[in-house]
Amino acid sequence: SHVLTQPPSVSVAPGQTARISCGGDIIGSPSVHWYRQRPGQAPVVVISSYNDRASGIPERFSASYSGNTATLTISGVEAGDEADYYCQVWNTRGAVDHPVFGGGTKLTVL
Amino acid sequence: EAQLVESGGGLIQPGQSLRLSCEVSGFIISDNYMSWVRQAPGKGLEWVSILYSGGTTFYADSVRGRFAVSRDNSKNTLYLQMENLKVEDTATYYCASHYCTGGSCYLDDWGQGTLVSVSS
Numbered sequence: 365s366h367v368l369t370q371p372p373s374v375s376v377a378p379g380q381t382a383r384i385s386c387g388g389d390i391i392g393s394p395s396v397h398w399y400r401q402r403p404g405q406a407p408v409v410v411i412s413s414y415n416d417r418a419s420g421i422p423e424r425f426s427a428s429y430s431g432n433t434a435t436l437t438i439s440g441v442e443a444g445d446e447a448d449y450y451c452q453v454w455n456t457r458g459a460v461d462h463p464v465f466g467g468g469t470k471l472t473v474l
Numbered sequence: 475e476a477q478l479v480e481s482g483g484g485l486i487q488p489g490q491s492l493r494l495s496c497e498v499s500g501f502i503i504s505d506n507y508m509s510w511v512r513q514a515p516g517k518g519l520e521w522v523s524i525l526y527s528g529g530t531t532f533y534a535d536s537v538r539g540r541f542a543v544s545r546d547n548s549k550n551t552l553y554l555q556m557e558n559l560k561v562e563d564t565a566t567y568y569c570a571s572h573y574c575t576g577g578s579c580y581l582d583d584w585g586q587g588t589l590v591s592v593s594s
Contacts, residue, residue, distance in 0.1 A: 395578035399519075406568055406584040407519065413576055450519055454578040460524070460532035463509060463572075463581065468518035 366455050368466035375472040376441050384469045386451030387433035396434040398427060401448045401468075410449075411436060438471070446473045476500035476583040478569050483588030490559055496552040496569030496585055504547045507572035507579060510554050512565035513587075522567070523554065537563075559592045566590075 369388040376382045386396060399407040409418045411427040424439045438445055451466040482494040494510075510522040523533045523543040531543050542555045552569050566589050570581035 395576060395580075397578070397580035399581075401519075406586055407581075408584070409580055409582060412573075412580050412582075413578060448518075452580060454574075454580070456577075458532075460526075460530060461579070462524050462532055463511075463521045463579065465511075465519045465521060 366453050366457070366464045368451055368453065368464060370449075370451060370466040370469045372467070373470045373472065375474055377474045378441055378443060380441055382438040382441050382445070382471055384436040384438075384449050384451075384471065385433050386435070386466045389432070395454065396427065396429065397452045398436045399450045399452065401450065403447075407450060441471075441473055443473050446471055476571065478571070478583060478585035480567065480569055480585040480588040483567065483590045485591045485593065486559055487594055488559060488561055488592055491555070491557045492559060492590060494554040494556070494567055494569075494588055494590070496554075498550050498552065498569075498571075501571065501583075502547075503545055503550055503552055503571070507574065508543075508545070508552050509570050509572065509581060510541075510543060510552075511568045511570055511581070511584075512563075512590075513568070514562075514565040517565075520565070525552065556590070559590075561592050564590060564592045 366389045395413040398411040400410045401407040410421045415427045450468045455464045477499045479497045509524045525543045540557050544553045566587040568587045570584045572579040573582040
């Protein structure tokens with residue numbers, strides 16, 4: 365099964381660029397998906413299949429992939445972007461395919 | 475518009491059982507992969523179980539043998555039967571549907587979650 369590692373926290377000032385990494389064991393996975401979870405709310409997908417933004421997600425959100433690391437980039441960070449962010453891959457290595465989540469990254473807007 | 479509503483959570487003692495429900499509207503659950511995902515207080519997301527459209531089920535190691543996922547097609551409702559609950563099962567439990575494309579799947583619709591607290 366995949367093991368995904370994210371930094372526990374990332375802090376940026378408003379207007380700056382936030383980069384949240386998801387690394388470890390991604391090679392061979394067809395896609396990396398990203399979720400945002402605001403306090404007290406359920407997660408929502410923001411980027412699917414590497415760099416497809418979900419409906420309503422601004423162009424400030426993008427994703428990239430290099431080597432064994434996927435990165436969620438948020439440009440021009442706003443106060444409303446403060447949330448927990450999770451990466452997820454679809455594990456196809458076991459008996460039955462299933463989702464695997466990274467540990468999550470808390471984005472703080474200073 | 476898809477809507478998923480979980481229920482059945484509550485305070486329960488270790489060793490007891492509980493059944494969670496996820497009532498779905500807006501799509502047919504038997505046509506979709508459905509998962510349960512949980513989140514312990516202050517912790518990250520942990521996938522718990524999946525029910526494939528064809529009926530295959532699979533579980534995380536942490537719950538295998540204690541939890542069972544099922545569905546009632548006539549009620550368009552997903553269930554999670556939890557047995558022999560442990561303190562470490564304390565979490566908010568979400569049900570979610572999958573969208574699959576290009577050989578990968580992600581969870582596109584989620585419920586609001588139901589809190590399960592296991593404590594003596």
